[in-house]
Amino acid sequence: MVLSPALKELLESDSGALLRERLPDRIVGTIGESGLIGSAELAFYQGAEGLAPHIDSGRIARIDGYGTPNTTSERSDPVLLLLILVLFVVLLMPVAVFIAAAVRFGGERRDRRLAALRLVGSDSGMTRRIAAGEALAGAMLGLVFGAGFFMVGRQLAGTAEVFRISVFPSYLNPSPLLALLVAVAVPTAAVLVTLLALRGVVIEPLGVVRSGRPPRRRLWWRLLLPLAGLAMLYPMIGNGRENGDFNQYLVTGGVVLLLVGVTALLPWIVETVVARLGAGGVAWQLAVRRLQMSSGTAARMVNGIAVAVAGAIALQMLFAGAEEEYTRSTGQDVAWAQMEVTLPNAVPPAPAAERLRDTKGVNEVYDYSEGHLGDRARDPEATTTVTVGGCTALREIADLPSCAEGDVFAVHGAEWDSGVDVAKLAAPGRKLYLDPSYEGTPKSLEIPWTVPQGVKAAKPRHGLLAGIDRGGILITPKAVPDTLAPALEGHAYLRLDESVPDVHDRVRNTVAAVDPLANAVTWAETERSGRFDAIRTGLFVGAACVLALIGASLLVSQLEQLRERRRLLSALVAFGTRRRTLSLSVLWQTAIPVALGLLLASVVGLTLGTVLLKMTGTPVRVDWTGVLAMAGIGGAVVLAVTLLSLPPLLRLMRPEGLRTE
Structure with missing residues (x-):
């Protein structure tokens, strides 16, 4: 990798020890002034192989230019002026x-x-x-x-x-x-x-x-x-x-x-x-x-x-x-969780959650996987989310009547599913498709899944995971066939002891060790x-x-x-x-x-x-x-x-x- 001079100095100092764990690559050069915004900017370019399959996946994009040239003159905000x-x-x-x-x-x-x-x-x-x-x-x-x-x-x-x-x-x-x-x-x-x-x-x-x-x-x-x-x-x-x-x-x-x-x-x-x-x-x-x-x-x-x-x-x-x-407002409840981790598809969240729980300063981890279901493989008319997780995590999403391994729930009346009849969509025996395709986009996985018998009704809880009511279908891990795993994206919500020094950096190091494409973000109640x-x-x-x-x-x-x-x-x-x-x-x-x-x-x-x-x-x-x-x-x-x-x-x-x- 090549580094900015400020980042190189930081990594070579004692205060950069935790960051060095995430950036262990060999340093082969320094970024010049034309590639930096300021003299103290911490930036790096890292060489890697095997990126092609992940391009346009939402985590990696091919860069063919810098900046976003705007040919039309944007009207400035009078108050900012x-x-x-x-x-x-x-x-x-x-x-x-x-x-x-x-x-x-x-x-x-x-x-x-x-x-x-x-x-x-x-x-x-x-x-x-x-x-x-x-x-x-x-x-x-x-x-x-x-x-x-x-x-x-x-x-x-x-x-x-x-x-x-x-x-x-x-x-x-x-x-x-x-x-x-x-x-x-x-x-x-x-x-x-x-x-x-x-x-x-x-x-x-x-x-x-x-x-x-x-x-x-x-x-x-x-x-x-x-x-x-x-x-x-x-x-x-x-x-x-x-x-x-x-x-x-x-x-x-x-x-x-x-x-x-x-x-x-x-x-x-x-x-x-x-x-x-x-x-x-x-x-x-x-x-x-x-x-x-x-x-x-x-x-x-x-x-x-x-x-x-x-x-x-x-x-x-x-x-x-x-x-x-x-x-x-971001809708994020920082009293409930302070960090969120997103895992790439096909990375199982359970082992990652265990490693996060073992990280110093992490008090609690709520992990689950998420995907999108449609009533058709291509251009579905009705869609909803599907969430896979243990009973503890699912109870943070919805008010469940009872929960045991193997249960499936349909959440009714959630804000996310406005205009969608989840009860009709989750009718037992109906075939739905995970990760459906849409016209004008690359073909998705379109994995079929048949709604099992005994789906239980549940009511949404407001604001804990994303600021609005989450709905759709909730599934415990034992009720999920292995064929669905490639289309599910893992998430983990972390409750931290922020009195522990550098706790956010420790979490980021664990996330980087789980998968280089995993993403860890810090929650905030508002953004400007x-x-x-x-x-x-x-x-x-x-x-x-x-x-x-x-x-x-x-x-x-x-x-x-x-x-x-x-x-x-x-x-x-x-x-x-x-x-x-x-x-x-x-x-x-x-x-x-x-x-x-x-x-x-x-x-x-x-x-x-x-x-x-x-x-x-x-x-x-x-x-x-x-x-x-x-x-x-x-x-x-x-x-x-x-x-x-x-x-x-x-x-x-x-x-x-x-x-x-």
Whole structure:
């Protein structure tokens, strides 16, 4: 056999010992990138002989091509397209917010440098041009380093797996047009944000003058942004999936404006709240006074996390609301059985069941054989199922009046036999045919069987083996002639002790030893649409990357603020302030804006989620556990960043911070 590199590595490791029992063949090669979906995919091609008789048997198919090319354009699901649109906006918005915030790092030191330039003769306009040039130079240098980090990360991505998704480095080749857009947009944003930040600053030769009492932030224009976003989304409320696709421009614009509204409202909320905060401990007073002096800086630091949490709450509501439409019940009762084994025809189920019972972790095995009976050998008018098994297994299928070896039962009123009179079909002495043939299909076995005397009536039981009532004819093994065995397919249902390590793999190894063509599947109560699952997985992968970016950016922002306040921190320590008090004040300075940001994010996220659910025609339900989880994750990221910033904070409190030239 030939293996993917990941599977080869697994089989050669200790953790692959059980899997190696199922794949004992000699390894003769490795599958290349063009034959794999991802770098961590576990795949193999196995050589075998004697497959021809089993082709088109339902287990083996001859492959004459890969994929299923579709010449007709398939109409996409509007709800899934809406999910994708909102997903991309929610994942990209925090990145844009952090780019805007990053160019404000080191603002106070930059202003002091510009004041020195005024002292040597530059005028106000020249000073602003110099500030824009600094921002442009920094952004260009950042692009160069960013491209380098991207190339390194691109190579490392080939060794990582996130939520069972892996990629090859070649998958991450950027689009030239999008790369050019980034190269133009980032420096442009840096220059514009810098010039915008300098509007309220007067830089004079002897220092930077900011008004002692800055004008209060106005609320009215900040409310216009989220209201405009709601206005763009409102025309699509009630569309559902019956009225065509959602307008992608209105959806994108509306979601962007709502999330941008978070960044506009948060500075006003932080300023308004901290202005009313009063007495407390020393650490609390230090934190509150710092926030009152620079509430904008604190809000900018939290903006990204607030936008991410608001978007995550809205997406979580949309996914939870839409999940029911893309999830269906399998009808499998996982409390009754956890695995199902299907055996090829002519493989007797009884010996296989014994081997399964001897497998570690298997508590109970219900085995039987199954086939199809018709009233004619070819193109029968009436058909039903025939089930062969011991009394224990048959009692799981139907309510039997009594059962002993040699009995035959006809199940009346089963859901599987709707439209078929089983009593008439199972009349004693009537000749039926097992595995009848149909026009347009290869000739089947067409084995004749005469219904014996003494057939007993039975009633169906619901849902134990396949989710619906099973009917037809039930036969105990002693009443089955040997001629029927080639047309019967064996089944076994397993009740497992899932506390046993690797119990599912142990069962699969036993099944593979019974017959290579036997199939073992794990039961589940529900199954989801593959496309919905793919979008959901994309959300998890994207969210993990965005959270990593948020954490890194917050850490840089926190460290930059601490460096700007190095002399102040050293002076406070020199005056006798305890380090513990200063550390606690830094924690309060982070916690207060974060709490306000998460509260605002929850309100905006719930509003956006409600509107999106109404757009899809889905009943509005709030999963408060999910909302709290999203807010908790955002808070945990900030807490982790604060803890990581404590060691540099302690170093900045040393007396050396008072030295100057």
